[in-house]
Amino acid sequence: MAEKVKLFNTWSSRFGLRIVWALKLKGVEYDSINEDLSNKSPLLLQYNPIYKKVPVLLHNGKPTSESLVILEYIDETWKHNPLLPEDPYEKATARFWAKFGDDKVMSSIWSAFTNEGKEQEDAIGQAIENLNFLEEQLKGKKFFGGEKIGLTDLALGWLANLVRVFEEIIGVKIIDHERFPSLLAWTQEFAEAPIIKESWPPHDKLIVKFQAIRDAHLAATRPK
Amino acid sequence: QLLGFWASPFVFRVKWALELKGIDYEYIEEDIFNKSSRLLELNPVHKKVPVFVHEHRVISESFVILEYIDETWRQNPLLPQDPYQRAMARFWAKFAEEKLLEPAWMAMWSKGEEKEKAKKQTIEALEKIEEQLKGTQYFGGDDDKIGYLDVAIGWISYWLPVWEEVGSLKILDPEKFPRITAWKIRFLDHPVIRDSLPPKDKMLQYFHKRSDEIYS
Numbered sequence: 363m364a365e366k367v368k369l370f371n372t373w374s375s376r377f378g379l380r381i382v383w384a385l386k387l388k389g390v391e392y393d394s395i396n397e398d399l400s401n402k403s404p405l406l407l408q409y410n411p412i413y414k415k416v417p418v419l420l421h422n423g424k425p426t427s428e429s430l431v432i433l434e435y436i437d438e439t440w441k442h443n444p445l446l447p448e449d450p451y452e453k454a455t456a457r458f459w460a461k462f463g464d465d466k467v468m469s470s471i472w473s474a475f476t477n478e479g480k481e482q483e484d485a486i487g488q489a490i491e492n493l494n495f496l497e498e499q500l501k502g503k504k505f506f507g508g509e510k511i512g513l514t515d516l517a518l519g520w521l522a523n524l525v526r527v528f529e530e531i532i533g534v535k536i537i538d539h540e541r542f543p544s545l546l547a548w549t550q551e552f553a554e555a556p557i558i559k560e561s562w563p564p565h566d567k568l569i570v571k572f573q574a575i576r577d578a579h580l581a582a583t584r585p586k
Numbered sequence: 587q588l589l590g591f592w593a594s595p596f597v598f599r600v601k602w603a604l605e606l607k608g609i610d611y612e613y614i615e616e617d618i619f620n621k622s623s624r625l626l627e628l629n630p631v632h633k634k635v636p637v638f639v640h641e642h643r644v645i646s647e648s649f650v651i652l653e654y655i656d657e658t659w660r661q662n663p664l665l666p667q668d669p670y671q672r673a674m675a676r677f678w679a680k681f682a683e684e685k686l687l688e689p690a691w692m693a694m695w696s697k698g699e700e701k702e703k704a705k706k707q708t709i710e711a712l713e714k715i716e717e718q719l720k721g722t723q724y725f726g727g728d729d730d731k732i733g734y735l736d737v738a739i740g741w742i743s744y745w746l747p748v749w750e751e752v753g754s755l756k757i758l759d760p761e762k763f764p765r766i767t768a769w770k771i772r773f774l775d776h777p778v779i780r781d782s783l784p785p786k787d788k789m790l791q792y793f794h795k796r797s798d799e800i801y802s
Contacts, residue, residue, distance in 0.1 A: 412681060412714060421670075424670050426670070426673045426674075426677070427677065428676075428677055428680055431673050431676045431677050431680065432673070434672070434673065434676065435669050435670065435672070435673040438669035438672065439669045450653075450654050450657035450658045451640075451643045451645070451654065453653070453654070453657065454643075454645045454650050454651070454653065454654040457647075457650045457653065458645070458646070458647055458650050461647060461650065462631060495630075495631055
């Protein structure tokens, strides 16, 4: 059955990466369309007129955007290797933590990354508080999804890789062994898992890209 | 059990979902300005309402609760069956939350340039929602019955006019937004919705107070 699946993505998007993993985990064949966000293709603008962002999944001519929405669509369309459990309460739990990751964890870590001095200190404090919840949630489990990688793991996957890039650039270890033993173990387990491992964007390219982003933020906020 | 606050649009989503499915529940009013230890225990992460408790299972975040309710009680489904239509419903709910509700709230209490900017954002988002209502009475799928998206953005029908009045704003102009206006009337007239709403004067009083508090 030849289904036309296309993914509009960029080489570095942590949101697009979720979709790459999901499609690969389910063995779904797709065409990848690489976007240059400084010069968006007309197709991207046509398929995601609201946000004009990646990722966008195109399936049988119908576009879906917003990565968590896309993940659920993929899970409901290709039912093997489920990303979400059957039980409604376990599903709710998975969705809750995926959302928490995007709403709270990502914003506090991003704030720590794009600031310095007191602002950075405060942001790191906030990030640690948020990460504590994740640490608790993970206790005793291999993945947030249990024995297998699930939706929450994919949603939090950026913690296993991008955070290391941030830590390297700002010279501060956020996910350390003392405070977050389970989380650190999870980052290693997840980062090394087949399919996940082969899809990571190149480390040095990420360093260059995000260093530039941090520099730009600091330049914008430093007093003249 | 539903822990809520009488004026919260987020709590009302859950109320409406439960009532549309005919589910019995105990409502517990929380004073969100003086949070009970029960609330903090049940929702330590966000410390907010709504919190839904079903047979010792505790769930927070209104959209997460809606999906749980829809999957646990299958009568009068809120979300359509088709994965693409489900994706669309979820997409628009998220869009309305980020691009409509947040700026509308901001427009209500802020002043000057900030207010103008928020008002503009709200109207732009509303235009996109207006387009979505092409030809249907509700936001639902082909069966055109009240569903997930109606419940998710139902606050537009009752909270938005209150916020407009408190903030001295005109956003939901019936001439500019005929479809949303028609939907609003139909939504407010639905037996489940109609009988549940808090009194308008209480709402105005409350949001005036909140508006002043936040601004200062």
